[in-house]
Amino acid sequence: MKKLVNDPKRVVEESVAGFASAHADLVTASSDPLFIARAGGATRGKVGLVSGGGSGHEPLHAGFVGYGMLDAAVPGPVFTSPTPDPIVAATKAADGGAGVLHIVKNYTGDVLNFETAADLALAEGIEVRAVVTDDDVAVRDSLYTAGRRGVAGTVLVERIAGAAAERGDDLDAVAGIAERVNANVRSMGVALTPCVVPHAGEPSFELADDEIELGIGIHGEPGRTRTKLVSADEVVDLLLDPILADLPFGEGDRTLLFVNGMGGTPLVELYIFFRRAAEVLGERGIAVERSLVGNFVTSLEMQGASITVLKLDDELVELWDSPLHTAALRWGR
Amino acid sequence: MKKLVNDPKRVVEESVAGFASAHADLVTASSDPLFIARAGGATRGKVGLVSGGGSGHEPLHAGFVGYGMLDAAVPGPVFTSPTPDPIVAATKAADGGAGVLHIVKNYTGDVLNFETAADLALAEGIEVRAVVTDDDVAVRDSLYTAGRRGVAGTVLVERIAGAAAERGDDLDAVAGIAERVNANVRSMGVALTPCVVPHAGEPSFELADDEIELGIGIHGEPGRTRTKLVSADEVVDLLLDPILADLPFGEGDRTLLFVNGMGGTPLVELYIFFRRAAEVLGERGIAVERSLVGNFVTSLEMQGASITVLKLDDELVELWDSPLHTAALRWGR
Numbered sequence: 001m002k003k004l005v006n007d008p009k010r011v012v013e014e015s016v017a018g019f020a021s022a023h024a025d026l027v028t029a030s031s032d033p034l035f036i037a038r039a040g041g042a043t044r045g046k047v048g049l050v051s052g053g054g055s056g057h058e059p060l061h062a063g064f065v066g067y068g069m070l071d072a073a074v075p076g077p078v079f080t081s082p083t084p085d086p087i088v089a090a091t092k093a094a095d096g097g098a099g100v101l102h103i104v105k106n107y108t109g110d111v112l113n114f115e116t117a118a119d120l121a122l123a124e125g126i127e128v129r130a131v132v133t134d135d136d137v138a139v140r141d142s143l144y145t146a147g148r149r150g151v152a153g154t155v156l157v158e159r160i161a162g163a164a165a166e167r168g169d170d171l172d173a174v175a176g177i178a179e180r181v182n183a184n185v186r187s188m189g190v191a192l193t194p195c196v197v198p199h200a201g202e203p204s205f206e207l208a209d210d211e212i213e214l215g216i217g218i219h220g221e222p223g224r225t226r227t228k229l230v231s232a233d234e235v236v237d238l239l240l241d242p243i244l245a246d247l248p249f250g251e252g253d254r255t256l257l258f259v260n261g262m263g264g265t266p267l268v269e270l271y272i273f274f275r276r277a278a279e280v281l282g283e284r285g286i287a288v289e290r291s292l293v294g295n296f297v298t299s300l301e302m303q304g305a306s307i308t309v310l311k312l313d314d315e316l317v318e319l320w321d322s323p324l325h326t327a328a329l330r331w332g333r
Numbered sequence: 334m335k336k337l338v339n340d341p342k343r344v345v346e347e348s349v350a351g352f353a354s355a356h357a358d359l360v361t362a363s364s365d366p367l368f369i370a371r372a373g374g375a376t377r378g379k380v381g382l383v384s385g386g387g388s389g390h391e392p393l394h395a396g397f398v399g400y401g402m403l404d405a406a407v408p409g410p411v412f413t414s415p416t417p418d419p420i421v422a423a424t425k426a427a428d429g430g431a432g433v434l435h436i437v438k439n440y441t442g443d444v445l446n447f448e449t450a451a452d453l454a455l456a457e458g459i460e461v462r463a464v465v466t467d468d469d470v471a472v473r474d475s476l477y478t479a480g481r482r483g484v485a486g487t488v489l490v491e492r493i494a495g496a497a498a499e500r501g502d503d504l505d506a507v508a509g510i511a512e513r514v515n516a517n518v519r520s521m522g523v524a525l526t527p528c529v530v531p532h533a534g535e536p537s538f539e540l541a542d543d544e545i546e547l548g549i550g551i552h553g554e555p556g557r558t559r560t561k562l563v564s565a566d567e568v569v570d571l572l573l574d575p576i577l578a579d580l581p582f583g584e585g586d587r588t589l590l591f592v593n594g595m596g597g598t599p600l601v602e603l604y605i606f607f608r609r610a611a612e613v614l615g616e617r618g619i620a621v622e623r624s625l626v627g628n629f630v631t632s633l634e635m636q637g638a639s640i641t642v643l644k645l646d647d648e649l650v651e652l653w654d655s656p657l658h659t660a661a662l663r664w665g666r
Contacts, residue, residue, distance in 0.1 A: 002525045002542065004565040004602040004638060015601040018608030022592075022624040058600035078601075192335045209335065232337040259355075264597040266633045267391035268348045268411075269337040275351030291355040295628070300599045301636060305337060330663055 008198040033086035037072040037093040047165040048094030051103040063328030069162035081109030087117035099127035099171035105150030106134040131178040138215025152260040153185035163319035189306030191216035236276040251285030258308035263298035341531040366419035370405040370426040381427030384436040396661030402495035414442030420450035432460035432504035438483030439467040464511040471548025485593040486518035496652035522639030524549035569609040584618030591641035596631035
């Protein structure tokens with residue numbers, strides 16, 4: 001295993017410490033239990049937003065704590081759900097008296113632990129709602145999931161629900177916006193290489209030198225199919241077809257197009273991906289009104305990418321564009 | 334070679350097209366000759382800033398075109414300098430009547446081609462000044478360089494000089510600020526793996542499974558020494574010692590600490606790097622007043638990282654913090 005780490009068992013703890021040190025103007029980190037919250041604490045009267053899950057997907061979720069997005073994030077061990085305790089602590093830290101929304105990627109461990117945490121928080125008088133994201137069209141059930149997996153679309157849910165909370169929406173309304181984004185977003189990914197979980201020290205799966213996996217999960221769990229490496233344009237087409245058919249997206253739709261890197265794929269390739277995806281949408285009469293390109297929901301150093309398409313309306317555009325200040329995404333302030 | 338590309342010879346052209354499509358609110362791309370400029374054209378009366386160099390280092394330089402940073406960027410073929418023609422075209426596009434500053438990383442090909450372009454632009458009546466960045470302390474002369482190489486510190490030069498231009502400084506003053514940043518910034522990097530240039534199809538160099546290269550260049554050119562893989566903290570110490578000794582940085586200094594990923598190293602490792610680097614600076618009484626962590630000057634999918642330290646003063650902090658809007662860095666607007 002070739003990584004810039006110290007003790008493989010302390011990777012998350014040390015990385016969170018570095019993150020909090022680099023972004024002390026934005027966040028504070030609690031080390032036991034481990035969670036990240038906004039510097040300055042919860043905003044009185046604002047709905048709090050909490051997300052979390054296994055580490056290794058950075059900047060998700062800690063990189064999205066800040067004005068206009070999350071109030072707290074709970075990093076579990078690499079590719080492993082956090083336990084309820086730190087989720088409860090993060091929920092308390094995010095509570096400004098208007099209730100807290102949990103945004104949970106649909107993985108069995110995350111869903112169970114966030115549910116338990118919500119019960120425990122409720123017992124302490126904090127009203128909690130949960131939205132489970134499940135934007136991945138690749139597989140119906142998966143290795144770690146009943147139903148579809150929550151992947152890169154989660155970033156869009158967190159950002160737009162965060163904007164609604166900042167605007168002053170109540171808990172029902174913020175949850176409603178989050179559900180609406182989740183209902184209108186679809187994703188699918190591809191892997192060229194596996195990644196190595198530090199405490200395991202071995203690749204998470206194997207792929208031949210000329211093979212790619214379509215519909216890969218963000219932990220390297222199996223996708224739809226393995227195929228020979230084909231051109232970038234062909235890969236885009238193989239990902240976009242099921243995405244566009246699923247909602248379905250159609251002529252006249254307005255969209256946000258998000259090309260996400262899995263961590264180890266250079267930007268130069270992500271933009272080649274974006275070019276073709278925008279071209280295909282254009283051919284089908286689907287407008288790309290907003291775009292996002294970069295490594296936002298990663299699988300450590302995995303090479304690969306995913307495409308996410310969100311159907312927009314005026315309100316979602318307004319919320320997307322509103323001021324945002326986190327470590328990984330920032331605009332308008 | 335396992336990459337998300339179409340024709341390896343068209344990687345740069347297609348990627349630039351995708352970049353321009355994703356960021357049409359910020360930039361326009363000219364395809365022949367190939368360069369990227371701000372959407373809306375040059376700002377009347379403002380000094381124009383142009384940078385460029387071989388591709389494969391994205392988001393450098395095109396990702397830094399926009400308000401508060403560059404006016405135009407010239408991407409050459411992967412790891413190969415652009416010829417004078419597109420540099421002249423970019424210089425014209427960046428000219429708002431107050432002259433143009435070329436920011437050139439110190440590589441022989443880049444320096445020569447930017448010099449030729451400056452002569453050609455002058456013949457067309459555009460006053461051009463050049464600042465050559467050479468922040469890499471690793472080696473005195475290198476495979477492609479007389480003198481030190483220009484690496485990640487170039488981002489800080491581009492941003493701060495861009496802020497000075499936006500504030501209304503004249504060409505001499507903007508060049509002076511750029512020189513001052515370059516004189517006060519030092520960098521050094523490490524590679525864990527090579528990268529594969531698309532049109533070559535082979536790794537740029539070889540490293541054993543337990544070997545790292547200290548002082549690596551951003552094209553994989555040789556550094557100071559190869560050593561066995563050691564812990565992240567030890568690597569940070571091996572990079573920081575020559576950086577801090579070189580300026581030299583000392584007790585009471587105020588700094589910007591920049592941990593840059595080479596492309597294929599996950600954020601979780603970059604923040605472990607940052608943690609140790611901030612700790613060492615703290616122990617030496619050097620204050621970290623600003624920070625930057627991420628993949629900004631990359632070598633395609635190379636795994637590795639570099640550390641850059643810039644000595645700050647009140648004016649540099651004010652310029653750093655001023656509004657900025659590019660594809661890769663944005664704040665304050």
